[in-house]
Amino acid sequence: EPEVTQTPSHQVTQMGQEVILRCVPISNHLYFYWYRQILGQKVEFLVSFYNNEISEKSEIFDDQFSVERPDGSNFTLKIRSTKLEDSAMYFCASSQQGSNTEAFFGQGTRLTVV
Amino acid sequence: RKEVEQDPGPFNVPEGATVAFNCTYSNSASQSFFWYRQDCRKEPKLLMSVYSSGNEDGRFTAQLNRASQYISLLIRDSKLSDSATYLCVVNGEDTGRRALTFGSGTRLQVQP
Numbered sequence: 001e002p003e004v005t006q007t008p009s010h011q012v013t014q015m016g017q018e019v020i021l022r023c024v025p026i027s028n029h030l031y032f033y034w035y036r037q038i039l040g041q042k043v044e045f046l047v048s049f050y051n052n053e054i055s056e057k058s059e060i061f062d063d064q065f066s067v068e069r070p071d072g073s074n075f076t077l078k079i080r081s082t083k084l085e086d087s088a089m090y091f092c093a094s095s096q097q098g099s100n101t102e103a104f105f106g107q108g109t110r111l112t113v114v
Numbered sequence: 115r116k117e118v119e120q121d122p123g124p125f126n127v128p129e130g131a132t133v134a135f136n137c138t139y140s141n142s143a144s145q146s147f148f149w150y151r152q153d154c155r156k157e158p159k160l161l162m163s164v165y166s167s168g169n170e171d172g173r174f175t176a177q178l179n180r181a182s183q184y185i186s187l188l189i190r191d192s193k194l195s196d197s198a199t200y201l202c203v204v205n206g207e208d209t210g211r212r213a214l215t216f217g218s219g220t221r222l223q224v225q226p
Contacts, residue, residue: 091157108157
């Protein structure tokens with residue numbers, strides 16, 4: 001069964017450092033997303049990406065964040081200068097036809113900023 | 115008002131019990147509705163989509179009431195493996211907010 005894969009599974013970084021979280025969406029999906037979940041809290045939307053550009057972003061997705069699809073398979077989330085409050089589980093997701101169809105989630109990257 | 119609201123639980127039920135979860139959403143223009151399941155420290159996984167006419171998948175039944183902006187999930191004959199957090203998920207497509215909006219989840223613990 002096709003699945004969304006994310007690497008690394010756990011990333012520890014020092015405050016102020018840049019991190020790149022990587023995702024390989026399901027191959028025939030056209031819409032890609034990043035969500036985050038702070039421990040004990042709900043899943044929050046960060047950004048959606050379609051046709052090689054951002055289609056929507058939340059207020060969380062400020063100038064510290066960026067996304068890229070550098071080749072035909074990878075989808076990355078970069079956090080330029082991490083803060084303690086960026087510590088969370090980051091989930092990549094993809095869907096075939098936008099948010100009116102189900103999104104499939106990767107297993108997540110646990111980011112710990114120290 | 116929260117966009118998607120759920121009773122956090124926990125619901126502690128014995129094996130074999132029937133349990134129901136409810137969810138309300140604030141965006142009347144929402145078009146798509148889902149129940150996801152999330153195990154501890156794992157990714158959300160789609161349990162089922164929710165259709166206006168209601169739908170059933172084995173032991174799971176989902177209902178949607180657009181007039182009341184209310185979604186429900188019924189689990190019959192609970193199994194130990196049903197223990198998880200159940201997330202009510204809505205999309206706000208017509209408001210320009212196309213992304214999925216998650217409720218905080220309802221935790222279910224099925225006991226032997």
